Amino acid sequence: MVFLSTTLTEEQIRRAEEFHGHWCPGLAWGLRAAEWALREVGCAGDEDVVTVAETDMCGVDALQVLLSCTAGKGNLLIRNRGKVAFSFYRRGDGVSLRLVARTLPDPAEEETRTLRENPCRTAEQEARLGELRAARARRILELPLEELFERKETTEPVPPVAPMEPSVVCAACGEKVMETHARLRRGRVLCEACFETEMPRK
Numbered sequence: 001m002v003f004l005s006t007t008l009t010e011e012q013i014r015r016a017e018e019f020h021g022h023w024c025p026g027l028a029w030g031l032r033a034a035e036w037a038l039r040e041v042g043c044a045g046d047e048d049v050v051t052v053a054e055t056d057m058c059g060v061d062a063l064q065v066l067l068s069c070t071a072g073k074g075n076l077l078i079r080n081r082g083k084v085a086f087s088f089y090r091r092g093d094g095v096s097l098r099l100v101a102r103t104l105p106d107p108a109e110e111e112t113r114t115l116r117e118n119p120c121r122t123a124e125q126e127a128r129l130g131e132l133r134a135a136r137a138r139r140i141l142e143l144p145l146e147e148l149f150e151r152k153e154t155t156e157p158v159p160p161v162a163p164m165e166p167s168v169v170c171a172a173c174g175e176k177v178m179e180t181h182a183r184l185r186r187g188r189v190l191c192e193a194c195f196e197t198e199m200p201r202k
């Protein structure tokens, strides 16, 4: 039995894996970030918790499952800056934190990269790559949270609650669009897609 430092249950891990569709190191990062967030701000099912993810990768799915912060509810915002970093806010009392992934020394880094960059892997190499990824994911579950993330203060205020706005009809495509997403061009109200078609960005 491998000692896992994670306090997440097998059930929580299984649910995240099921939702995400596979088991991978990225999901493990998300699970551990969620674990830390649960300690400090709790889960959106019980509290008014908002998550801002600075990545759109695998880990985000773990946050949706464990924290109940989801894209559809608007309490998961993805501001993709290509960083493994997550901010969590509890509206009720203003408690917030930002977790930034540390660089994990990986003894198999070189081997993993060589395998990953090889476009025509043999079945054997494919299996080896899977093994290495599983080992890395396992390690992310084993390490203490403090070794995985640096805990910082949030850098931005808690995102405001997005209110429902009235809709208008786009003069070009005839589709309804929320006022806050409408554009004005030569006196005509357009949706963003039609606006960009008429005024392509240089």
Ligand SMILES: [Zn+2]
Pocket (backbone or CB within 6 Å): 020, 022, 023, 024, 026, 027, 058
């Ligand atoms: Zn994944």
Ligand SMILES: [Zn+2]
Pocket (backbone or CB within 6 Å): 170, 171, 172, 173, 174, 175, 190, 191, 192, 193, 194, 195
């Ligand atoms: Zn339109």
